[in-house]
Amino acid sequence: MTTATTPPGMIDVTIDGRALRVPAGTSVFDAARMNGIAIPTLCHLQNQTPVGVCRLCVVDTGARVLSASCVRPVEPGMKVSTDSEKVLNARKTLLELLMSDHPSPCARQEQSGDCELETLAKAAGILESGFQKRTVARGHDDSSLAIAVDHDACILCDRCIRGCDEVKNNFVLGRMGKGYSAGIAFDLNSSMGDSTCISCGECMVSCPTGALTNKGVVGTAIAVGPGAEGFEAEDLLKIPVFKGVSGTFLELNRGAVVKRRFRQGEIVCREGEFGSTAFYILEGKAKVSISTPIAHVRTQGGAKGLFKRLTSTLVAREDDKREEETRDRTIPIDAPVDLAYGNPVAELGPGDLFGEMTCMNFYPRSATVIAESDVIAYEMLRNVLDIMLKNKTFRAQLDETYRRRALENHLRGVPMFADLSPEFIDYLKGSVELQRFAPGQVIVQQGEAADSFYLVRIGFVKVSENYPGGELVLAYLSRGDYFGEIGLLGGGVRTATCTALDHVELVRISGDDFREMVGRFPGVRTGLEAIAAERRAANQQRMQMVDSVPIGQFLSQGLMEAQSLLILDLQNCTRCDACVNACADAHDGITRLVRDGLRFDRYLVATSCRQCRDPLCMVGCPVGAIRRRNSLEVIIEDWCIGCGLCARNCPYGNINLHPFEVMAEDPEHAGRKKAVIQQKATSCDLCTHLKEPSCVYACPHDAAHRVDPKTFFAEMLGQGSVK
Amino acid sequence: MRIDRSHRAWALASLAVFAISAAVYVIYAGTAPRGPRGGSAVGLIFGIVGFGFMIFAALLGARKRVATWRLGRAQAWMRGHLWLGLLALPMILFHGGFHFGGTLTRVLMWMLIITVFSGIFGAALQHYIPRLMTADVPLETIYDEIGHVRALLREEADRAVESLCGNIGLPKSSEGEVQRAGGFTALRPIAAAVVPLRTSAAVSAGASAALATAPEIILLSEEESAPLRRFYLSEMRPFLDHPKQSGQRLTDAALASVVFAGLRTLLTARAHATLTELEDICDEARQLTRQERLQRWLQGWLLVHIPLSLALILLGALHAVMALRY
């Protein structure tokens, strides 16, 4: 009621019998809040535009229906009741309805006990909803590195969407679906990890329930010691590359990045080592080189004496020419530069990021880096690198560095581009597109129109062809390889499907540019056609071998991927479990093999690590705890957090999680420890600490064998081995 | 185990040992002043050798317990067990000069004969049954887990029937047991909550839940689904629970296919996919029963062989001491 005494711009209202005067435009909710009256909400956050979807904040304004106080502006003379029986009933019913769908206790309630919905429900005295629970689950989404999505707990309050759009301006989240199947979605309903989400953490921080929760990252990842210092979250926020990342999120991940100082001459990393970190140089210069002799092994026979063993020596290319080697190749390494064959040395400076492949895909270090001056660098694990790479500023910087320094070498590294003129190269540098692909993403599909030529900058690409029985992998391409030319040179249709196996970065040359290049430099065309013809012939040969029967089963069981299978000859096996017992004996009582699985011919392919050529298990470990040694066996480090991603990724179920009871801080009683169940992932490690796999050693009936499937089943699959 | 060409070395060596010891025995028995007896020098040597073979054979059990210790391959121990164990019988017969002697030695001799022959019988079983099992039970699983797998089969069947008939009052299993027989996992919370320790594998499976697409739900009306409900509740579910009870139609593969063919005529075409699933489930249950039976044969004879052999060693040692004493 506006009386004469009411100043302009102010409105008089009555809330719960109290007369209040608030500025015009204030919402009922704010008016109440400013005067000490608390109204429960679920979808309203102070820093976000109110939308009034949850209806929990409804109040009785004397209208026909109850109004949502967060969006209803005050009107003069409004009489608001926030705790009448009608309002309370409405709230109670609402909470009950929401609780009926809520997976109580949800993740947040378990983690920190502060799920807003459950807290409100408890306060309202609702312990058990009277309504029927939903029968169809809406699913979980574990694909993001740091945030877990539980759609069942989502109450569609819109906070995350508003946080992503309004607060962080990333515009990743949105809504999808209608009615009962409505939900939040990332991009065009991709899973969170595959979307453009940059893991800033804003949505998680905004979510009132356990729909978006932090995937617990426990413990420090990189040891802090002399030469390396850790960061506090505030320090990290100051670094430009972390701009835009949620502070809470950084807080949780701060152990995954350290600042390192290297003195002149100190070795930063050695080639061939397996690692799980990337380096970003802040200051100083470092020399990157390959110190292994650039030579291959030649075996010579010992002519004298019957018992003289064959001796092997290393010989340089000049001394022993081999057909398949071409001259003047550059050696692709995991850095912004490639090394020249004749003189494999290059320099890295501030702003250079190296070790990406090692960090993202757990490949071994490709070169040795030695500090030429005093160097300050960040060493980081995957999760932090992921954040950095998703940061637009950082990405742009990286791309520019690549174009400037490495692209030309890379292009020249393709043998048939050696004849391109410098001007064309310059032109290409500006016109190529750098594309990133996530693991499993299809780059080109068999049968679609061909419009680009690709160079692989980082990662592995699988080239496969579909045939009536399934899919046949034709080749795996890695850094320095290229594809797409058959489609462009031929009929304009892709002849194979190319899929990214891990985090892949491609240099895309558009079809037009490609055609121009081929037109202006005939040498390129001849070279490409020759290669294309070769590839076609090889593919034909492979397709012929596909005709023999078992290969279908061989492929469908994924046996082609395996480099080592544990097979049990079922005609010898007496099902005595000696192999399982021996495995458990050698591994603290936890067996790494299960004597069940699919059969191939008369062999049971036991469920035990297959040392796949592309280790799908290693993709995605948030803490980089799973890696591979030179002898191919999979190692899971101590700091495995038991997230189960590797177990999920392994298509054969070879990795299992085991619960262990550990003592951890009791959240409810400070200073006390409580036994909690911590899980650890385990997998077969080929018993490299013993000379022979224990299962094979312990089988009394010559039934257990660790074999290379292609040589072992070679006869069955056709002549020769399948490559 | 297959007693095939790879045993050739052992077999030939054993034959050689047997031939040599037989020759020695014949000469010794012919010339010994008191006839062949256990206490003579040659007899004692036979006895020691035979007992040594028996002890080596008995040590196989101990060897299996420390499978990872590098004490020689399990295969070598197994073959040694087979062939040296077999040789123990003639050695002891030579030792006693084919006399069975007094009470203790008579008992020992019979125990040895039964042990060796039960071993031969068991070796034959273990030679043939794996092949039989491989051919007969394609859907084999781990014997110790058959009960659990059966429960999972029943779960799967329950869910399949429910997907057609709606809720028919079948009990839902507890959270820890929610796992389809084929290994599909129900959706579970990811949090590191208390995990049922029973199936740690289930946890890794649970962590895998990608966004599961909701299955297409075909619901039959009450009337349409009546035959299936009747059949399921009265016949199939009890069969899955107690597959070995006699008098069940589903125990026989031919009868079962007749039953299901009949059901197909009674139910609409939309239900046939589920019926095929149920039929496959029954087949898997039958195979598991067959596997159980075969496995019992495969390992049951050990209940005779092992205790007898242990008693044999114990009493044999006693005999050695006492015979030398007297």
Added chain:
Amino acid sequence: MARTRTTKKLAQRIDLNYFKRPTPLKRAKFWLSLLLPLLGLVWIAWRGFSGDHRVYSSGRLSRAHAVLDKECAACHVRQTGAFSARAEDNACLGCHDGPIHHASKSATPDCATCHTEHRGTINISAATNQACAECHADLKTSHPDTIYTSHISSLEDGHPEFAALRPVAGTPASDPGTIKLNHAIHMKPIRRGPNGPLVNLECGNCHRPIAVDADLTYADPKYRAAAVSYKDSEEFLPIHAETLKTPKPVSGRELMAPVKFANACAGCHSLAFDKRFDEGVPHDKPELVNAFLVRKFQQYIAAHPGEVRVQRDPNRDLTGKTLPPQVRVLTPAQWVVERTADAEELLWRKTCKQCHELTPSPKSAQRPIRAATAQGTDAQEVSAPLTELPYLAPAGITLEWMPHAKFDHDAHRGFTCVSCHPKALTSTESSDILLPGIATCKTCHAPGPGHAESRCFECHTYHDWSKRKEVTPRFTLPALRTDGR
């Protein structure tokens, strides 16, 4: 939705700790493996506590020792402080004496080498051939030129011909006896006595074992008092101390008694010496025969004094010989001498010589004849030239042809004599040895079933029973029937 199978789905059905869980099979294995040995131990312990060690016996006891079945300690004497309780020799010697075999043998085997106990209800004294062959298969003796064969393994392998039949130094063996006997004639129908009926003699008419009633068909008791060349005590055979014979009780039917004149010969061979007398001379030494003759004639002439008138017997006129006077009157003493000489001539030259070897010998005794008068008391020495008394070689009858082996005729009583002694039917020379050779024995005594026992112990014994010592008995009846000492 079709059921699909992937490795992952299959593996995830399995509880990863399944192999650690107990299963019925594992439980059964465990409990049975515990139970059965325990059962065995309990059984042994029960036996041990009840003091019954028979469970460790390696076979039934022999018939002879069957009474000791529960008395393990009778032989298995536990040395104080030691664990061993082997049955040593001193246990055997507690009841048995086993005198040594031969003084100069190289090594003494212990009792058990030949007498193996715990082999079932057998005859424990039946040693195996190998036991004997231990030494005899390659016998080492201190004498380099021993008469004993040095390589005997068994009856069929290396056993020599009987010593009695073996040639000595190239010459065939011969009977050392001096009595002249032609068996062949005796086996044909012959006359009993000079004028008697034809009789068909059987072996048993002359040869009988000593225990059998010696009332032979052709015996003449009158001659039984005669002296013989062997001692009376030796009639009961076997007696020779130095022979190695089994000490089993002798039935007296084992060997044939030496053939005595009184028992076998007297019935047909009369020792008549003069027509005036029916009786014959005693079958005795020549001196006694001479004395008998003299006495007889003296008695006669005293009873028939008219016979001193000796008429010439015209039948005895021989041409070329000086005829004695028609009638001679002799003194009684002369008459006795004459008659004695006549009788002796008959005897020495014909009757005795038929069987014995008589040689005139300076050793023959010359005794003056004490002539008895008609009065009968006064003996007057009559010196008259005496005929020399011949020397009779001792008969030399072999009492025992096989001193080193035991032979029992009684065991073979079913067989006819000539089936083993066929030479008796054809032997004409006294020097013939009518003992059957080893080949005859081997006809039945051979190894294997269907034959008679052929092992060494059947005929030979190891122990030299001449050196037998008596043992002190130590078992009492109650002690045997309780559970041993």
